[in-house]
Amino acid sequence: xxxxxxxxxxxxxxxxxxxxxxxxxxxxxxxxxxxxxxxxxxxxxxxxxxxxxxxxxxxxxxxxxxxxxxxxxxxxxxxxxxxxxxxxxxxxxxxxxxxxxxxxxxxxxxxxxxxxxxxxxxxxxxxxxxxxxxxxxxxxxxxxxxxxxxxxxxxxxxxxxxxxxxxxxxxxxxxxxxxxxxxxxxxxxxxxxxxxxxxxxxxxxxxxxxxxxxxxxxxxxxxxxxxxxxxxxxxxxxxxxxxxxxxxxxxxxxxxxxxxxxxxxxxxxxxxxxxxxxxxxxxxxxxxxxxxxxxxxxxxxxxxxxxxxxxxxxxxxxxxxxxxxxxxxxxxxxxxxxxxxxxxxxxxxxxxxxxxxxxxxxxxxxxxxxxxxxxxxxxxxxxxxxxxxxxxxxxxxxxxxxxxxxxxxxxxxxxxxxxxxxxxxxxxxxxxxxxxxxxxxxxxxxxxxxxxxxxxxxxxxxxxxxxxxxxxxxxxxxxxxxxxxxxxxxxxxxxxxxxxxxxxxxxxx
Numbered sequence: 001x002x003x004x005x006x007x008x009x010x011x012x013x014x015x016x017x018x019x020x021x022x023x024x025x026x027x028x029x030x031x032x033x034x035x036x037x038x039x040x041x042x043x044x045x046x047x048x049x050x051x052x053x054x055x056x057x058x059x060x061x062x063x064x065x066x067x068x069x070x071x072x073x074x075x076x077x078x079x080x081x082x083x084x085x086x087x088x089x090x091x092x093x094x095x096x097x098x099x100x101x102x103x104x105x106x107x108x109x110x111x112x113x114x115x116x117x118x119x120x121x122x123x124x125x126x127x128x129x130x131x132x133x134x135x136x137x138x139x140x141x142x143x144x145x146x147x148x149x150x151x152x153x154x155x156x157x158x159x160x161x162x163x164x165x166x167x168x169x170x171x172x173x174x175x176x177x178x179x180x181x182x183x184x185x186x187x188x189x190x191x192x193x194x195x196x197x198x199x200x201x202x203x204x205x206x207x208x209x210x211x212x213x214x215x216x217x218x219x220x221x222x223x224x225x226x227x228x229x230x231x232x233x234x235x236x237x238x239x240x241x242x243x244x245x246x247x248x249x250x251x252x253x254x255x256x257x258x259x260x261x262x263x264x265x266x267x268x269x270x271x272x273x274x275x276x277x278x279x280x281x282x283x284x285x286x287x288x289x290x291x292x293x294x295x296x297x298x299x300x301x302x303x304x305x306x307x308x309x310x311x312x313x314x315x316x317x318x319x320x321x322x323x324x325x326x327x328x329x330x331x332x333x334x335x336x337x338x339x340x341x342x343x344x345x346x347x348x349x350x351x352x353x354x355x356x357x358x359x360x361x362x363x364x365x366x367x368x369x370x371x372x373x374x375x376x377x378x379x380x381x382x383x384x385x386x387x388x389x390x391x392x393x394x395x396x397x398x399x400x401x402x403x404x405x406x407x408x409x410x411x412x413x414x415x416x417x418x419x420x421x422x423x424x425x426x427x428x429x430x431x432x433x434x435x436x437x438x439x440x441x442x443x444x445x446x447x448x449x450x451x452x453x454x455x456x457x458x459x460x461x462x463x464x465x466x467x468x469x470x471x472x473x474x475x476x477x478x479x480x481x482x483x484x485x486x487x488x489x490x491x492x493x494x495x496x497x498x499x500x501x502x503x504x505x506x507x508x509x
Contacts, residue, residue: 056080056090063097071110078114082214088221095218095227103232109278111232115240116282118214122161122190122246128197130248133158133333136238137253138261138271141414142296145253146174146204147310148354149326151362154201155353156330157339161193161245162204163211166428175206180304180392180437181380185371196369201362203370211244229261235274239282249285249336251329252276255293256492259414265290265492272495280497285336288495289329292488295447296414298322302426302440302461304392311380311388314360321490327351328491336497343494395438395463400456401472407481408450409457416478417441417458420471424462436463447487 054076063069069077077094080086103111124132133153137143150160164186166173175186186206188196196203207216215237222228222237242250252275255261256268272288279286298319300309312318313326331340331347340346353359364381368374379387421427425436442459445451457479460467 056086060090060093060097063094063101066101068104069107069110074107074110075114078111078118078214081217082118091217091221092225095222095225095230095233098232099227099230102230105274105277108232108235108274109281112236112239112243112278112282115212115214115218115236116243118240119212119244120190120208120210121244122193122211124159124161124194124197124246128159130337131157131159131339132245132247133160133249133251133337134162134242134245134247135251135253135329135333136242138234138255138268140255140291140293140297141259141418142298142301142306142309143253143255143293144174144177144298144306144310145322145325145329147177147307148313148322148359148363149330149350150202150204151314151366152326152330152350152353152359153333154366155358155362156334156349158201158333158337159197160202161197161247162202163207163241163245164204165207174204176435176437177303177306177310178204180307181367181372182376182391183372184367188370196366200365200369202366204366205370207241212240215240231271231274234271235278238275239279239284242279242284243282247284249333250279250287251332251336252279252286252288253325253329254288254290256290257292257294257414259296259418260293269493269495276495276497285497287332287336287497289325289332289491290493290495291325291490292492294414295412296417296441296443297325297490299443299446300440301414301417301442302421303435303437305440305442305461307380307392308385308388311360311363314354314363314381316355316357323351323354325490326354328494332494332496343496393438395436395461397462397466399460399462399467400444401458401460401475403445403451403453403455403457403479403481404476405453405481406451408485409445409447409479410482410485411447411480412443412445413478413480416474420460420467420475423471424460424465424467439463448485451481 054073056077059069059073059077081091135146135149137145146162146164150162153160164174166175178184178186188203188205189208193203193205218233219237222233227233252272254268254272254275256263256265260268262268262271268290272290276286276288298309298321300306309318309322313322327347327350330350331343334340334346334349335343340349360381364377367377367380376391379391421439421441424439426439428435438461440461444459445455445457451457458475
């Protein structure tokens, strides 16, 4: 029997049963088609063929057994997720089947396309065509790149409708960092986003309920079904949201290392190539930068401390590794959208916007457009570090850890630092959990620096709970010394679009 239960609240308990004779099958097919047509909010073009009957258990079985799924079967799965007609157990089974058997390029493209079509697609003025750009990072420790990058791109003439996320586990979220600024509102409607882009050029917002509802369901279940690391599911999740933004160009910061989702360059490169390939086929000029995530990015970790360091970068100062990544990612995007003849020239344009203050001015305008009081925004962007601390606040307690022996700093492992900060309240273990924006760490030494025993190397900002002996031991294990060592570039490899930027499809209208 074929059973379809519409339990989304409009038709509770309604069920269709079809016998195996042709007449019953036709009646069930027509009834099921009428039910599908009665569902609001979905594009007509994504409705399944009324003449077909696709069983969700059969789709799960096919993928479980390693059989390639057809576009119509993937469409049925995504629609079932969006409409609430699939049980969590069925979705979880499908996610695990995809995790174990994988998807080929055509299946991954179909999955991404159907996820993007599950909700609203943003619309922009025709005059912005080719200027709409965004960046996505797979997550890391101390990754505050979006904060200086978005206004720098806007200062260079781009429109940046950046939809970001919150931190979960040991990685920090861009929205959490910005919410450490008093008054900053991450929730903006599509109409408000358009207004901010018209006046400022960039915004950094949370995903609205209207965009990619299928991803919200799948993302939550991936976390509890141990399918977070599935390459096609990651690709679909990232690119469906970017497709819904209707952007022209996208650069992906795919991180690898001991504190990243992928531990090796080779494994991260597989994801990067999948993202670039699928993004290009969706009509988005897509490039990827593979960057190292063994050490923290920059010298400050923790939400408000990272805002301070992002402001240093916007002042034309700050850590060199942060500036390198901002200019590399930004330069790539400027080349992709035709505002620079090469990636190096684009990087110079981004660097100039950081040095001449135009990026910082744009960041200040973005803060005000998203709810920050004008005096507060001015104190953050034009004030001294002490004035910035007065706005953002400080923890009641700080503690410095000392170097235990002479040597040269070979590595400062990011993961132990992030894990301790998470335990001190900087991170969350479940969605919606409150965090302490003031908890964080400052690196007082850098890779390649010679240090002597007793030198302070790390400052922890905390409140309650405080540091325990186990935390101190865990942190001391993060500092690795040896005789001599030279620091490496954060950027390991770049994967550029497979076609010239001007030949990419029609995204960004």
